[in-house]
Amino acid sequence: MQPKIYTSADHHIRNNLVDKNALTVLRVLHEAGHIAYLVGGGVRDLLLRKEPKDFDISTSARPEEVKKLFRSCILIGRRFRLAHVRFGREVVEVATFRAGDPTEGELIVQDNVWGTPEEDVMRRDFTINGLFYDPLDHKIIDYVGGFEDLQKHLLRVIGTPEVRFKQDPVRMIRMLKFRARFGFHVEEQAHEVLQTCKKEIKNSSPARVLEEVFRMLESGASEPFFRLLQETDFLSLLFPGIANYFAQEMSESIYAHLKAADSMNTKGRYRTLERSVLAAALLFPIYEHEIKLRYLAQEKIPHLGDLMDLAHTLVHDLFFDAFSHFPRKIRLDAHSILHMQYRLSPLDQKRRPRTKLIHQKGFRRALVFLKLRALLHPKLFKNYEHWKRIYQKEHAETST
Ligand code: ATP
Ligand code: MG
Numbered sequence: 178m179q180p181k182i183y184t185s186a187d188h189h190i191r192n193n194l195v196d197k198n199a200l201t202v203l204r205v206l207h208e209a210g211h212i213a214y215l216v217g218g219g220v221r222d223l224l225l226r227k228e229p230k231d232f233d234i235s236t237s238a239r240p241e242e243v244k245k246l247f248r249s250c251i252l253i254g255r256r257f258r259l260a261h262v263r264f265g266r267e268v269v270e271v272a273t274f275r276a277g278d279p280t281e282g283e284l285i286v287q288d289n290v291w292g293t294p295e296e297d298v299m300r301r302d303f304t305i306n307g308l309f310y311d312p313l314d315h316k317i318i319d320y321v322g323g324f325e326d327l328q329k330h331l332l333r334v335i336g337t338p339e340v341r342f343k344q345d346p347v348r349m350i351r352m353l354k355f356r357a358r359f360g361f362h363v364e365e366q367a368h369e370v371l372q373t374c375k376k377e378i379k380n381s382s383p384a385r386v387l388e389e390v391f392r393m394l395e396s397g398a399s400e401p402f403f404r405l406l407q408e409t410d411f412l413s414l415l416f417p418g419i420a421n422y423f424a425q426e427m428s429e430s431i432y433a434h435l436k437a438a439d440s441m442n443t444k445g446r447y448r449t450l451e452r453s454v455l456a457a458a459l460l461f462p463i464y465e466h467e468i469k470l471r472y473l474a475q476e477k478i479p480h481l482g483d484l485m486d487l488a489h490t491l492v493h494d495l496f497f498d499a500f501s502h503f504p505r506k507i508r509l510d511a512h513s514i515l516h517m518q519y520r521l522s523p524l525d526q527k528r529r530p531r532t533k534l535i536h537q538k539g540f541r542r543a544l545v546f547l548k549l550r551a552l553l554h555p556k557l558f559k560n561y562e563h564w565k566r567i568y569q570k571e572h573a574e575t576s577t
Pocket of ligand 2: 217230
């Protein structure tokens, strides 16, 4: 099939928007006689005038050939072999054009079958993610109609939605991710198939699902994403414990915390908030809700020990299902963020907070989270400024 070609007169991408290291890799591959393009999310984001998180490269060169061209290159992955070219701390990922399906699910056994550029596009998920950009002659190469779909704000599956969703159910979550992030509408057929195929998500790898969820928590669009997860029932399929709370009136408080996290997360390639802080944004409103139910509604003030236990129970019950199996470090950090909140802003106003808290492990993270809460409850800014002052003073003293 002949692709549609869009020249620099048709689009606004200029090479100064492309990462310098990625350009170097493309040039070297090209000079060695290989085909090499930018591909995927990077091209999509450039066309949407957003700063791409990463610039992936697809090439006709085999991984071993890429390795020979760059001294700083290492090959990773067995089933899905990739070349990583290092430039200091930055890595440019180079993949060889492949035929067949890209996922690592049980259904796909071998994924190192090399292919043509067209075959490489056909295995990708959505048309907007299936564009190549050739920076050497400034052309966009489009086999799937992704360029027009981007202009129409249309999310369309490459291939038949039912087949593609069954092959890799994570694509359904990715569909919600792009809806939330860009506000695009979805082609009718994919929308319908989502309803019939959603249960298949249980057959996919929890680690991959969780990675997409974390990326969304980091994206600056976590609030609309969780609304979509709830609306489409994925939340109850994936995180039944958390979904219970989203089905109640207090869900608005969770959305508000996610929105506050979104506003603190700079969009584009740099993330601001750590994953444990984002996990806390999901969990803290639930914690607050339980404290109200169990204590405050009965005019009781919980002890610090009770608060620690409750934080522990929630982290354990809600972040420990098959799909919400958060890494241990994130669970521990989220736990300390949660229970430290009531030491930074005591429930019992008479209680004088202890300044030695600033030496406690995880204090800085808890302070970041207090700032997030203050966006929702401005009177907490006073607490935030107070602790920040003490913390900075201490650090200024120890570093001199
Ligand atoms: P993000 O901005 O979150 O990184 P992305 O689209 O770049 O979004 P990646 O996970 O970085 O997502 O994947 C890079 C590219 O690989 C995608 O643009 C798409 O072409 C392809 N891809 C990723 N996941 C899948 C999948 N499950 N099925 C098919 N193609 C996929
Ligand atoms: Mg990407």
